[in-house]
Amino acid sequence: MSKRPRGRRPPKKDGRARTRRRDRRLEQRRRRDQEPDLVDRVALALEEHPLSLLELVSGILAILEPPRHPFGPEPSPDVPGFDDLVESFLGTDLHETSALLAVFAAFSDDELFRRRALREITGRADALPGWLADLGRTRVTSVREVAHVLGDGENHVLGVLLPDGTEFTTVVYVDHNVGTLVKDAFVLPAPAAAVVAQLEEIADDPDSVVRDLDPADARARIVEAMEQAAITYPPFETETWPACRALVRWVTGMLPAGGRGHEFPEWSGAQLADLTERFLRSPQGTGFDDPDHRELLESLLWFGSGSGTGDPLRWSPVNVEILLLDWVPRKIVADVPHLDRLPDLLRAFVRFCHAERGIRSVHTQDTLAAVDAFEAEYRQLIRADRRQGPEALLEALGVLDPPDPEWGLNELARAVGGRAVLDALSTEPLPDEPFDWTGVPEDVRPRVGEVLALVDSGCETLFDGGDAVEMRTACRRLLSRTAAADPVAFRRAARSEISAGTICWLVGRASDLVGGRGGLMVKDLAAHFGTGGGSFSQRAGVYLRALGIETPPGAGVELGSPDYLVGARRAAIAEARDGYRSRDDDLLT
Known part of the structure; x- marks a missing residue:
């Protein structure tokens, strides 16, 4: 038999209690007028799932927690400190501040504060919900x-x-x-x-x-x-x-202490030398046993054994991208003809490593496809006037400006599908466009139709006016082209709600209408489709791969075509484009 949730009993219903409650309600109303945002949000959270309140407090603490890195922003003078905020809760006898104190106390490592907060809550008349009163259990x-x-x-x-x-x-x-x-x-x-x-x-x-x-x-x-x-x-x-x-x-913190953290094997020089010889003697290594390729292979082993899990036999599309678009251009100082040999060597080494590990061919093909996808940009990077070593790190941190406006223009071009597209970018709103069934196989049409109905409903419900129309058109385009390019994705068991939510998430993120400042909150998008927001970012990879879209780490969601961007987003890109061009002109004069 479950125990009854503990909490303070309400006062007896006599006349003095009614007077005290009336006075307290008047005081609460007065204070609620002074602090409408937080108090109202807590009141709403208490009516919902307990996670609503726990997430709210966690978000507050994330804002208050100072950055641990040297380049973080200075705390805003408009944001109160933790101590000031807690003191205001302790000094304000409201049901909502009691709820906040209960969660703050549970999250805190300060035993003195926990005792003080719980003593204050206990002395108040309002009883907290059972789950909150016993949060420590x-x-x-x-x-x-x-x-x-x-x-x-x-x-x-x-x-x-x-x-x-x-x-x-x-x-x-x-x-x-x-x-x-x-x-x-x-x-x-x-x-x-x-x-x-x-x-x-x-x-x-x-x-x-x-x-x-x-x-x-x-x-x-x-x-x-x-x-x-x-x-x-x-x-x-x-x-x-x-x-x-x-x-x-x-x-x-509820889990037991004393466990082991991540432990990755360290490769000795002798082990790396043995791996080198095994590769060069293998069928995949044929034609690479010369000083230039051996030097490049040494760089691959340096990267593989010194990053990620420290396993030079582990290759995925993601670490291939990091190697080609960041690590080699930033760290390896060598002439262009030497670095030009790397992609072919990498393809051969990936085949060898996956064979050694017994990794299925589908993953080998995906990893090799990543080499193909990033090769052109890699060759452009090793020919560019770029910073290396400490200067490259400072540039990534934002301490140094990019070497020239070309960097910014290339970033914008990637988001819309190339420099020619960027030059001719239209800022007109997307038209109200019907769904295009061309190329969608008959056997997946019922499933695609389910997803389409959910997408249309989501766009009409979650977005206003012109945004709703443009979102619906862009989502229909993305869904249509994905279903035609990879119908297998719609023959699998993923729920239609997850598929529809992911399509809306991708288009919304790319157009700055979901997440970020002023956009629809992801949790509201997830609530509409009845799924978790984390499902969208993880499922998105299936659709992006179907269309051959690769998004660099930290770049956000880029769909590589203006066809999926609402007019306002294209206008913002055009404005940034013109700004970079103006800066380029200034540098030339």
């Missing part, structure tokens, strides 16, 4: 890991049980390609088993593995990855991270 019920054979990163999935029996799930994605750090995290109001099933459905890949993870090891790994994220600049930010950082830290 929350526990983690399951710890699982969702990983992939290519080893780019893992989702850590923690099932959580609140004192009143409410379940929710915390998902933390640790990315190895950018330093084994938390790159994204989110929480979902669903049991962990359902979330794991949804992650498997989104991945739709037999090489994605779900396994139990030792709770102490999970804690060590997540804490370690959060620490690394905190000192990384520029920081990785999504719609939910680092807003949910305090919530993740609280949940992770």
